[in-house]
Amino acid sequence: MSSMDKDKQPSLTMGPSSRGGSELKKLKANSSRSLGWTIVLLILTTTLAIYLFPEHSPLQLTPWTISSSHQQNKHPFAYSHYWGAYSPYYAVEEYRSPPEGCQVTQVNIIQRHGSRYPTVGPALIMAYAVTKLQNVEVYLDSGLEFIRDFTFDLETDELVPFGATESSVAGAEAFYRYRHLLSRDNIPFVRASSSSRVVNSARNWTEGFSIASGFQYNPILDLVLDAKRNDSLHNYCPAIGSPDSQTSTWINIYAKPIADRLNEAAPGANLTSIEVYYLMALCAFHSVAKATASDWCGVFDEEAWKGFEYAMDLDKYYGTGYGQTLGPVEGVGYINELLARLTSTPVNDTTQTNTTLNASPATFPLNRTIYADFSHDNQLIAIFSAMGLFRQKTPLDPERYDADPSRTWITSQLTPFGGRMVVERMLCASAKTQTQTLTDGTQYVRVLVNNAVQPLEFCTGVTADGLCALDKFVESQGYATGGGGGDWEKCFE
Numbered sequence: 174m175s176s177m178d179k180d181k182q183p184s185l186t187m188g189p190s191s192r193g194g195s196e197l198k199k200l201k202a203n204s205s206r207s208l209g210w211t212i213v214l215l216i217l218t219t220t221l222a223i224y225l226f227p228e229h230s231p232l233q234l235t236p237w238t239i240s241s242s243h244q245q246n247k248h249p250f251a252y253s254h255y256w257g258a259y260s261p262y263y264a265v266e267e268y269r270s271p272p273e274g275c276q277v278t279q280v281n282i283i284q285r286h287g288s289r290y291p292t293v294g295p296a297l298i299m300a301y302a303v304t305k306l307q308n309v310e311v312y313l314d315s316g317l318e319f320i321r322d323f324t325f326d327l328e329t330d331e332l333v334p335f336g337a338t339e340s341s342v343a344g345a346e347a348f349y350r351y352r353h354l355l356s357r358d359n360i361p362f363v364r365a366s367s368s369s370r371v372v373n374s375a376r377n378w379t380e381g382f383s384i385a386s387g388f389q390y391n392p393i394l395d396l397v398l399d400a401k402r403n404d405s406l407h408n409y410c411p412a413i414g415s416p417d418s419q420t421s422t423w424i425n426i427y428a429k430p431i432a433d434r435l436n437e438a439a440p441g442a443n444l445t446s447i448e449v450y451y452l453m454a455l456c457a458f459h460s461v462a463k464a465t466a467s468d469w470c471g472v473f474d475e476e477a478w479k480g481f482e483y484a485m486d487l488d489k490y491y492g493t494g495y496g497q498t499l500g501p502v503e504g505v506g507y508i509n510e511l512l513a514r515l516t517s518t519p520v521n522d523t524t525q526t527n528t529t530l531n532a533s534p535a536t537f538p539l540n541r542t543i544y545a546d547f548s549h550d551n552q553l554i555a556i557f558s559a560m561g562l563f564r565q566k567t568p569l570d571p572e573r574y575d576a577d578p579s580r581t582w583i584t585s586q587l588t589p590f591g592g593r594m595v596v597e598r599m600l601c602a603s604a605k606t607q608t609q610t611l612t613d614g615t616q617y618v619r620v621l622v623n624n625a626v627q628p629l630e631f632c633t634g635v636t637a638d639g640l641c642a643l644d645k646f647v648e649s650q651g652y653a654t655g656g657g658g659g660d661w662e663k664c665f666e
């Protein structure tokens with residue numbers, strides 16, 4: 174479970190191989206064609222949107238609309254917010270402009286790669302569970318008939334075409350939102366961790382940015398950080414623990430009745446609870462791969478989806494979040510880089526940053542206004558937790574999803590595909606916000622996660638609109654500036 178989005182996966186040693194090689198080729202040909210069209214469409218919708226909604230970021234609209242052929246469930250995509258880390262990107266809130274009198278002066282984006290195929294381990298379990306259901310003699314529920322003709326033809330690890338589009342849409346959105354920060358010699362500085370889907374997300378982002386600017390500003394992927402070496406965009410801690418006990422406890426609770434129901438409807442399938450979890454994941458992966466709602470989605474009702482979502486919440490919380498002693502420390506390197514940019518001073522870090530790269534203005538400039546970094550969900554979770562975002566009143570209960578009604582740890586709102594944190598630095602003239610008066614000429618920081626303004630309750634004097642004075646923000650980041658309080662060393666004990 175903890176390896177859901179990691180690069181290393183068990184090697185392909187058992188289980189059914191995916192069928193239909195020629196179909197796979199056809200699919201690939203089709204998808205690159207449709208990607209071309211998508212980009213054309215992107216340009217058109219973008220242009221159109223400027224005319225229609227000049228005040229708005231034009232790309233709030235989900236770039237796809239889903240229809241399902243499945244009868245049992247009219248709106249399966251109403252449930253895509255329950256897909257946790259496999260949820261397509263969605264804005265949690267509409268973007269709020271900075272308070273009156275404030276001007277954004279710098280932007281730091283860290284973004285997860287777009288929608289992808291499953292990684293190898295989960296793909297094997299999914300294919301195996303599908304085969305189990307296909308080998309039964311009879312379905313006693315007509316809602317399962319589609320399985321008979323289903324072909325498991327998903328690739329692994331890479332971005333799906335829709336995921337590439339998600340990334341270019343994000344690039345275009347960043348251009349529209351922050352174009353006042355650009356000049357001919359001040360364009361975004363872009364880095365990515367080295368896995369292929371992350372690199373491709375960064376490149377699609379820069380492409381979307383260029384297109385939206387009418388090719389006036391053409392950022393490139395400036396730097397790829399080797400995930401096997403010191404890489405602030407990739408989680409690495411050899412001694413870290415695993416969330417497996419919490420997730421399997423919960424999966425055995427929520428998915429057991431679903432497994433029982435399916436095993437009754439497909440006598441002899443003998444599905445386990447874990448396999449049910451992966452069949453639910455298949456709904457998400459199959460949908461993003463085909464850019465249309467998968468029939469698998471209709472097999473599960475809303476209560477089942479709530480269970481699935483919570484399994485993912487536990488996986489992240491106990492994976493690299495607050496529930497994992499050595500989770501947050503993996504975000505320390507990035508936070509120290511962020512503080513360096515915000516304050517225009519050299520990086521001071523003793524954890525996983527590459528000090529050689531960060532010492533050079535060519536590979537770690539401090540005079541840009543837009544920085545964009547591309548990474549993975551587990552690393553974003555570590556960064557949120559190192560910073561102090563989404564701290565929960567009580568640790569997530571592995572046996573009940575409703576134990577804490579005020580829980581804000583909801584993975585699809587933290588790290589969906591293409592999920593992002595944006596740290597805006599702004600300069601404010603004296604102005605009244607909702608409840609406070611801003612001090613003239615002071616620099617503030619505001620943090621948005623998937624567009625939602627974060628309350629930054631850890632910042633002394635934070636305003637009701639989430640504005641934190643820059644010096645107070647730096648002060649609040651003692652865990653990172655203190656090198657992780659000894660946690661980093663524990664990673665190697």
Ligand SMILES: *[C@@H]1O[C@H](CO)[C@@H](O)[C@H](O)[C@H]1NC(C)=O
Nearest residue numbers: 358359360534538540541542
């Ligand atoms: C940033 O500094 C470098 C020299 O270190 C310079 O070449 C470059 O033009 C500067 N960029 C901006 C946007 O000021």
Ligand SMILES: *[C@@H]1O[C@H](CO)[C@@H](O)[C@H](O)[C@H]1NC(C)=O
Nearest residue numbers: 332333337373374376377380
């Ligand atoms: C965008 O991502 C797709 C899918 O991974 C990739 O094939 C394509 O080359 C990327 N585009 C750019 C401009 O790199």
Ligand SMILES: *[C@@H]1O[C@H](CO)[C@@H](O)[C@H](O)[C@H]1NC(C)=O
Nearest residue numbers: 399402403404527528529530
């Ligand atoms: C730091 O980055 C340089 C340049 O990419 C690379 O050669 C070196 O191996 C990296 N060092 C570590 C420890 O990551």
Ligand SMILES: *[C@@H]1O[C@H](CO)[C@@H](O)[C@H](O)[C@H]1NC(C)=O
Nearest residue numbers: 436440441442443444445446
């Ligand atoms: C079902 O699977 C379980 C565990 O994988 C196994 O112990 C059991 O024998 C199987 N039952 C049937 C009827 O195949």
Ligand SMILES: *[C@@H]1O[C@H](CO)[C@@H](O)[C@H](O)[C@H]1NC(C)=O
Nearest residue numbers: 403523524525526527528529
């Ligand atoms: C890489 O990280 C290790 C462990 O924190 C550190 O000791 C080393 O100096 C780093 N190397 C570079 C080139 O940054």
Ligand SMILES: *[C@@H]1O[C@H](CO)[C@@H](O)[C@H](O)[C@H]1NC(C)=O
Nearest residue numbers: 521522523653654655656657
């Ligand atoms: C760098 O951080 C350490 C704490 O980790 C601190 O003791 C030291 O003074 C800092 N150096 C600078 C130049 O700020």
